[in-house]
Amino acid sequence: MKLDDVPQDKSRSFEGQKKRLYARDENGEYTTALSSGWEAEDVVLDQAVEEYNRFTREARQRVQQGLSSPLEYHMYAHRMDITVLAQATGFFRWQVRRHLTPAVFNLLTPRKLQRYEEALQMTPGQLRTLPPEDEPQND
């Protein structure tokens, strides 16, 4: 990559940040240059973020229909899946999967709930409810 080819596509994901890349100057010597982002990279980043957003939206519907516990929504809203949430809480995956059903979730002991509260950094109230639709909760 030559210095002139260092992409400056002003990626939204960077939020004004720039990253440093290695490229060659006109003499072929390596140096570093700042890049404001590359469109190709943006495409794949958006794809990954959108996949979690889609899971989150679908989970919200299932919670509203009474098919899932709010935990499923919060898991995806935190860009986690069952594996990551299990690792973060120390539960087994089959336990987490059970906790995603409303009947089991509603009977969880405060001690078990606390492990989720800690892993997701949420208050007991937040964990048991869905956030309002217009304020997507990402953290």
Place this chain on the structure above:
Amino acid sequence: MTDFNHQQTAHCESGAVAALLRHNGLDLSEPMVFGLSSALTYAYIPLVKMGGMPLLAYRMPPGRIIRGLSKRLGIRFHFERFRRPEDGTAALNKYLEQGTPVGLQASVYWLPYFPENMRFHFNAHNLVAYGKDGDDYLISDPTFEQPVRADTAALQRSRFVKGMLAPKGLIYYPEDISQAKDLTAAIPVAIRSTANMMLRTPLPFIGVRGIRHVARHMEKLSPANEHYNKLLIGHMVRMQEEIGTGGAGFRFLFASFLQESAGILSDERLAKAADQFTDAGDEWRRFALYAAKMLKGRSELDYDKLATQLRKVADMEQEGYQMLLALKSG
């Protein structure tokens, strides 16, 4: 307060290690740190899944750069991990009070200064803490332009997440750099190690064989699973291009290391090899470009075209590693 010379680098671990060494009086460039630790690789491990996607790596696992460099140069690093988060925070505070900047491992997701779209559950990010101001830690994060800050609760949280590559509050710093070996001896060993790994690892999914393995896998993707296939292709490009690769899956970083080594060893052949890996890096970028166009729907989803491009990269890299192995006999 400790003065710390913040420099933005392409990759977090090589950047943090280079920064700590520089602070202690050993000035090595980021590409030199990356190359000396033989950190370049290609690995595709379908058995290990991350977020439903096979593990794909263009560099060695986290921790390799620190360990590899200490082995090659004979520099001792001090490592500490903690069972209890409070102990980890207390130890960090103690080092900062003594005026010792330290390297930390942390989760990207819980670091407050990361842009929203960059926050994923990657637990092996590296950064340097060099001071404290009230409740804020002063942080030199190698992937950011300026020094940043994180409050005590957030930093402790991100240093003690559980799960894959859990940091367990890792703190590290170079202990003794006075015995650092000569670069002229260390460079050839490091280069040979990388070339051997990429050409001679007896596993079909590591090194140049790994690239060809993925090319075959691309051709065999069933058009019926288009959604998953697109995610997989996006995942490949993300691992290749996201912050901390220097672009093109670390290949430019490696080429820069070869070029610097050519100067140190006065060996024209290394400069030629640097050209070769620059070209390979450019072809990796072309792969990313094709993939992004297909994902956006601007060109037709063509698995064969992607496979062909991967084979082209594999051929160029193979030639490059062979050039590097031939150095020994010269």
